[in-house]
Amino acid sequence: xxxxxxxxxxxxxxxxxxxxxxxxxxxxxxxxxxxxxxxxxxxxxxxxxxxxxxxxxxxxxxxxxxxxxxxxxxxxxxxxxxxxxxxxxxxxxxxxxxxxxxxxxxxxxxxxxxxxxxxxxxxxxxxxxxxxxxxxxxxxxxxxxxxxxxxxxxxxxxxxxxxxxxxxxxxxxxxxxxxxxxxxxxxxxxxxxxxxxxxxxxxxxxxxxxxxxxxxxxxxxxxxxxxxxxxxxxxxxxxxxxxxxxxxxxxxxxxxxxxxxxxxxxxxxxxxxxxxxxxxxxxxxxxxxxxxxxxxxxxxxxxxxxxxxxxxxxxxxxxxxxxxxxxxxxxxxxxxxxxxxxxxxxxxxxxxxxxxxxxxxxxxxxxxxxxxxxxxxxxxxxxxxxxxxxxxxxxxxx
Amino acid sequence: xxxxxxxxxxxxxxxxxxxxxxxxxxxxxxxxxxxxxxxxxxxxxxxxxxxxxxxxxxxxxxxxxxxxxxxxxxxxxxxxxxxxxxxxxxxxxxxxxxxxxxxxxxxxxxxxxxxxxxxxxxxxxxxxxxxxxxxxxxxxxxxxxxxxxxxxxxxxxxxxxxxxxxxxxxxxxxxxxxxxxxxxxxxxxxxxxxxxxxxxxxxxxxxxxxxxxxxxxxxxxxxxxxxxxxxxxxxxxxxxxxxxxxxxxx
Numbered sequence: 179x180x181x182x183x184x185x186x187x188x189x190x191x192x193x194x195x196x197x198x199x200x201x202x203x204x205x206x207x208x209x210x211x212x213x214x215x216x217x218x219x220x221x222x223x224x225x226x227x228x229x230x231x232x233x234x235x236x237x238x239x240x241x242x243x244x245x246x247x248x249x250x251x252x253x254x255x256x257x258x259x260x261x262x263x264x265x266x267x268x269x270x271x272x273x274x275x276x277x278x279x280x281x282x283x284x285x286x287x288x289x290x291x292x293x294x295x296x297x298x299x300x301x302x303x304x305x306x307x308x309x310x311x312x313x314x315x316x317x318x319x320x321x322x323x324x325x326x327x328x329x330x331x332x333x334x335x336x337x338x339x340x341x342x343x344x345x346x347x348x349x350x351x352x353x354x355x356x357x358x359x360x361x362x363x364x365x366x367x368x369x370x371x372x373x374x375x376x377x378x379x380x381x382x383x384x385x386x387x388x389x390x391x392x393x394x395x396x397x398x399x400x401x402x403x404x405x406x407x408x409x410x411x412x413x414x415x416x417x418x419x420x421x422x423x424x425x426x427x428x429x430x431x432x433x434x435x436x437x438x439x440x441x442x443x444x445x446x447x448x449x450x451x452x453x454x455x456x457x458x459x460x461x462x463x464x465x466x467x468x469x470x471x472x473x474x475x476x477x478x479x480x481x482x483x484x485x486x487x488x489x490x491x492x493x494x495x496x497x498x499x500x501x502x503x504x505x506x507x508x509x510x511x512x513x514x515x516x517x518x519x520x521x522x523x524x525x526x527x528x529x530x531x532x533x534x535x536x537x538x539x540x541x542x543x544x545x546x547x548x549x550x551x552x553x554x555x556x557x558x559x560x561x562x563x564x565x566x567x568x569x570x571x572x573x574x575x576x
Numbered sequence: 577x578x579x580x581x582x583x584x585x586x587x588x589x590x591x592x593x594x595x596x597x598x599x600x601x602x603x604x605x606x607x608x609x610x611x612x613x614x615x616x617x618x619x620x621x622x623x624x625x626x627x628x629x630x631x632x633x634x635x636x637x638x639x640x641x642x643x644x645x646x647x648x649x650x651x652x653x654x655x656x657x658x659x660x661x662x663x664x665x666x667x668x669x670x671x672x673x674x675x676x677x678x679x680x681x682x683x684x685x686x687x688x689x690x691x692x693x694x695x696x697x698x699x700x701x702x703x704x705x706x707x708x709x710x711x712x713x714x715x716x717x718x719x720x721x722x723x724x725x726x727x728x729x730x731x732x733x734x735x736x737x738x739x740x741x742x743x744x745x746x747x748x749x750x751x752x753x754x755x756x757x758x759x760x761x762x763x764x765x766x767x768x769x770x771x772x773x774x775x776x777x778x779x780x781x782x783x784x785x786x787x788x789x790x791x792x793x794x795x796x797x798x799x800x801x802x803x804x805x806x807x808x809x810x811x812x813x814x815x816x817x818x819x820x821x822x823x824x825x826x
Contacts (some may be wrong), residue, residue, distance in 0.1 A: 293593065294705050294722060298637030363589055363643035453786035485819075488706070489720040491768040494597025510819070513811035518597070519775050521604050529808070531815070 192276050194255060200230070201261035203278055204416060205271065207309055208286030208320075209302065210464050211409040212238060212265040213440045214400065215286060218413035218433075220263045225433035226421055230242040231259035231382050232438065238267045249574060261420070268296070268305045275312035282316035283309055284416045286409065288325040288360045289463040294488045303329065313338050318416045320408065321374050322350070324362035331369055343415035344374040345408060349381055352381075353404050354470045355497055358463030376415040378407045382452070383473075388414055395427045397434040401444025403466070403471035410434065444468065446550065449541060449567055455553045458560050459483070462492045465554070475502040476552035480540040482533055483508040486558030493518045503527070508536030509559055537563060579612040580786060583624065586644045587617045590671045593722065594769030595634025598666055601772040601779050602630065608799040611787070622655045630664055630786040631655070633671030635768060638681060638699070641670050645687055647650040648674050652690035659692045665762040668771070669723055670761040672757075672764035682724070689728040693764045694730035695757050704747040707821040708767060710737030710755050714777040716824055718816040719767025727757075727766075734758045736765050741820035758815040761785035775811050776805070 196203055203315050206216045220232040220356050233246040244263060251257050266274055275283070285306050288299055295301050300411065303325045310317050317333060319326040321342040350356055380387035384399045386407035395414075399406040418425045439445045446453050455476075459465035481504055483490060490511050498519070505527040507516050512531045519526050530536035540551070564570075584599050599615055606613040608626065616625050620643070655675065659665060665675065673679040676695040679687040689696075703724045711716045717737055727745040729735060735745065736756025744755035744766075756765035756793055761781065772779040780796055787794035817824060 290592065297703060297705075297722065297724075298592070299638055300639045300809070361588070363639055489593065489646065489722065489770075491594035491720060491770040493596060494594035494600055494769045494773070495591070510815060513808050513815055514770060514774065517770075517805055517808040517812055520801075520808055521597075521600055521773055526808075529811070 184269070192244055192247065192274075195251055195257050195449035196262055196278055198256045199259060199262050201228070201420065202281030202314070203262040203264055204282040204284060204420070205262065205275060205280040205309060205313075206265045206284045206286070207268055207271050207306060207361045207511060209268070209289035209291040210460065211286045211405060211412070214406065215284065215409040215413050216263055216265040217437060217440050218410055219284070219416055221433040221437050222417045222430050223261060223263065223420070224409065225429040226417070228260040229258075231257045231262040233264050238265045239270050243274070244500035266309065268302050268309075272305055272308045275309045277315060279314060280312060281314045282318065282416060282420060283414060284412055285310055285326050285329065286412055287323050287357075289358055289461065290492065291461040291463075299325065307332060315339060316341065316416075316419050318342065318412065318419065319371075320344070320359075320412060321371055322357055322408075323359045325360055328362060334370065339419060340371070341415055341419050342371050342374045343376040343408075343411040345378040345404065345411070349378060349404060351465075355466050357404070357408070358466055374415070375418060376411045378404070378411050381407050386410060390414060390418065390427060393427065395431060397431055398437075399434070400437055400439040402473070403444070405467040406444070417513060444574050447564070447567070448567060449495050450547055452551065456555060456560060457552065457554045459487075459554055459556050462495055466496055469483045469496070469498065469500045472500045472552075473549065475500060476551055478540070478543055478551045479504045480534065480536070480551070480553040480555075481507045481515055482509045482553065482555040482559035482563070483511040483515055484533070484556065484558050485511075486510060490514050490518075491503055493519075498522050498524060506530060506536050506540045508533045509556070533559065533562065534566065537566065577611060578790070579614045579778050580606050580783075581625070581627050581629045582613060582615045583628045583631045584615050585618045585631065585671065586620070586636075586647075587634070588619065589640040589643050590636035591634040591769070592637065592640070593669070593720075593738040595632075595671075597670050597769035598634070598668070598772040598779075599612040599632050602632070602783060605776070605779055605802065607785060608801040609782075609797050612745055622642055624651055628658055628663055630646060631658060631666070632783060633665070633667045633675060635669030635671055637670065641674055641679065641687070645674065648690050649688065655690050655692050659759070659762060662760070662785070662789045664760070664782045665692060665764075666782055667762075667764040668768060668770070669721075669766045672766070673725065673727075675764065676727075677730070679718060684700065692762070693757050693759060694733045695727055695764060696730075697727045700726060701725050702747070706742060707816050707820055708742030708744070708755065709817055709820050709824065710742075711740055711824065712737035712778075713758070714743075714775070716740075716813060716817070716826055717767070717771075717775045718813040719771050719774065721766040721767075722768070723766050725766070736763050740824055741822045763766060765814065773805070774809050776802070776809055804807030
């Protein structure tokens with residue numbers, strides 16, 4: 179709540195607090211990967227010796243950002259750092275960008291996300307265009323995203339540098355369901371993008387190789403999957419432009435090796451002495467990519483979805499072939515998920531709508547013979563489960 | 577047995593809300609009864625196959641509707657003659673709007689529809705989003721709507737259902753409201769891709785209509801797989817009824 183209070187009593191607090199950052203602010207936005215990429219970019223810049231201000235993962239609404247600043251500004255009211263790296267919600271980001279005037283904006287992707295809130299992807303494209311437009315010096319876009327190529331084309335009026343990153347075509351073909359970016363039907367126009375300076379060229383479990391200006395740079399990833407490599411390419415591409423000659427591949431490698439996984443995104447929790455993998459189904463593309471890069475069909479699976487996912491119709495778009503059964507389904511949407519599994523021929527052990535009882539039933543299963551217990555949950559269930567199990571470091575800074 | 581031929585219109589562009597779930601459901605419910613089914617995915621510019629038993633079109637935003645609109649006009653007369661010959665259609669949200677008489681955008685642009693359904697959709701700024709409970713001739717139907725349309729049915733046209741909870745065709749109207757449209761065995765509705773999985777009676781009625789057009793004595797048998805998913809579906813509907821506080825039971 180402190181963020182909400184300060185915004186109510188001093189609406190220009192944020193604007194003033196960041197006005198003395200020598201390298202200004204970098205905004206990170208897009209449908210998926212904001213938290214992970216922000217964490218990567220902040221880590222890479224720190225490893226280059228910069229003092230970085232950032233917002234904790236998921237705290238991407240104005241009150242979350244204000245809370246993060248309150249925790250780090252001294253009495254003079256200014257953030258004392260070299261640069262700020264801030265993840266911003268697509269919708270709230272527009273007003274924030276106008277108020278805070280970022281030097282650089284990194285746009286990750288436009289994917290199917292929260293249609294109950296955004297209604298359709300075209301509206302998200304427009305929000306990201308407005309955020310991108312406020313970038314004073316630098317706009318970085320994902321060159322594999324049709325919509326963002328269109329945004330870059332619309333904003334290439336010479337008033338800022340436009341950079342991009344991409345993935346080698348062979349890796350996209352090898353990905354069972356591609357990159358899951360929205361297809362632009364309205365003809366985004368062929369953006370005259372300069373060739374990407376950072377390309378994901380290889381992917382091995384939790385490692386990837388990035389070609390940075392043609393030089394291979396092997397890096398560690400926080401979790402499995404091409405989407406994490408794409409996030410890394412976005413972060414490295416932005417760092418490269420911001421740092422110029424000071425950019426160091428070895429500092430970047432060292433930063434990527436020491437990163438913690440961001441809260442709930444491919445994270446492992448140790449519960450009662452047993453490691454449990456948490457896969458968050460934030461939206462269809464993130465669930466699809468997380469499923470596609472599972473090592474094998476998990477031996478024990480828990481699925482929990484509640485009203486944080488108002489319309490789960492999209493589960494019929496998901497290729498579930500990486501699952502061979504589900505042990506426990508819970509949450510207010512449990513029966514809809516059980517129905518969907520039924521139509522895929524995936525056996526369901528138990529449907530227990532009440533989540534505490536379901537969690538207990540799942541945790542009391544004997545340890546799997548191989549791998550870890552796997553929980554596939556929506557954001558709201560992840561928060562409840564973490565709190566219930568005593569992981570009290572809450573996300574969002576409030 | 578001749579396979580049941582399902583024509584799925586524009587799956588690339590129209591299917592933003594998991595609408596393929598309706599097709600998945602039709603195929604699975606046929607297969608569990610030993611009836612083979614094939615799905616023909618129609619893309620812009622392609623020919624409509626000669627034999628079609630059932631037509632599905634899903635939902636999509638205005639940008640996707642624009643992307644297929646010219647092709648809809650091209651195949652419109654074929655779709656109308658399929659409907660006239662008794663082929664059942666299931667048309668969801670944006671797809672239903674394209675198969676109606678006309679779609680008027682929020683900016684006032686008019687897009688002619690294929691004319692399969694005697695309905696007209698006028699898009700506005702206000703959005704209707706949420707779970708829906710309907711009373712229909714197939715019993716209580718539940719689903720999820722997310723649209724900005726006010727939909728007018730032509731004189732004499734029947735709705736798919738009466739709104740117990742939710743917005744329906746005319747969310748702004750006080751008093752009794754209706755949802756969707758039913759023409760013979762065809763249905764147009766705003767309810768998304770979980771419509772048929774969650775409402776198996778609606779799915780089976782479409783299947784039976786398609787089968788009876790070929791063989792008037794066709795019947796739908798029971799199967800163990802059906803009992804299980806239908807139980808899950810019934811519990812899904814009960815959960816939505818409870819969340820909406822609707823005073824109805826299955």
